[in-house]
Amino acid sequence: MLLRELEEYTGQLLVVERYRDYCPNGVQVEGKSEVTRIATGVTASLELIEQAEAWGADAILVHHGYFWKNEEASLRGVKRNRIARLLSRNISLLAYHLPLDSHELLGNNVQLAKRLGVTPTGRFGEQDIGWIGTLGGEWALAELALRLEQVTCRLPILVQGGKGTVSRIAWCTGGAQNLFQQAIDLDVDVFITGEASEPCYHLAKESGVAFIAAGHHATERYGVQALGEHLSQKFGLEHRYFDLDNPI
Ligand SMILES: [Zn+2]
Structure with missing residues (x-):
């Protein structure tokens, strides 16, 4: 399916416009326009990007993405490395924060x-x-x-x-x-x-x-998994959840 359709459907499903959030919800980094394989994870860390890339993901969907309010806007260091990796591999990043906490079935x-x-x-x-x-x-x-x-x-x-x-x-x-x-x-x-x-x-x-x-x-492992499964069933996407251990 098209990335644009995936974003539109997910935005309506999670009613993203209802929330005043601390980050953008939806596509945060735009990669290829077609999506067949979607990787999910809690946080868009470099490790998640690398594992999703090795699996052949077209898009990564997370709960914790980038561009948080009050963070440094410039692309340097850790943030630069993550975004450079996504862009160079043409992998999209979609993030859903408060709407994914709150959804009454998938949240x-x-x-x-x-x-x-x-x-x-x-x-x-x-x-x-x-x-x-x-x-x-x-x-x-x-x-x-x-x-x-x-x-x-x-x-x-x-x-x-x-x-x-x-x-x-x-x-x-x-x-x-x-x-x-x-x-x-x-x-x-x-x-x-x-x-x-x-x-x-x-x-x-x-x-x-x-x-x-x-x-x-x-x-916060469960919402993104439920959303990934839902999208996979609805649109026939290949989905895999990556649980990267984090003791915090
Ligand atoms: Zn959180």
Whole structure:
């Protein structure tokens, strides 16, 4: 299919125009106009580009692309090397950030919830970026942490709140630790995100709401895979997801 058609379809599917984002959503680097093989990954690192290229990808689709607000605009160093590699191999880069976190079927948040056995019941925060839901009964906090460990294949950071059991849950994949206070205000039992900051420990202890950081990369693997699979089925594209280990 044409790159232009792929971008148009994906933009409509994820309703990209609805979001005020920190980066452009859609084609960030334009390569060949025809796409038959699409590689997906969480972050458009040089390693991902090299692996996608070795596989013969025409386009790479990621959650974390380039051109973030407040970053240095000039093409130097790491950024130059990545973009030079894409351009010299004629490989396109498509990136979807907030729209891919938020999509109600393919997004990072809903895909993580599905794997955890959480039923979403609502949204919170600016642009509805955070999610709330229920575990459908009281779970031991340790049981939830173990479930997360099994799903993400890594040990989460866990800070106990007031009680050892949880049922109402708030979550937001990636680096959303700054939503913790808003989650506390919603009277949930536990908040799950990808990354932790030092104040999260004290907030958990003093509010009684447990805090879990399960990994930024680890919690954001699922949206891009689901999107890649969807596009593959819809348009007969060859799709392969590359999981490049990242402990953060
Ligand atoms: Zn992220």
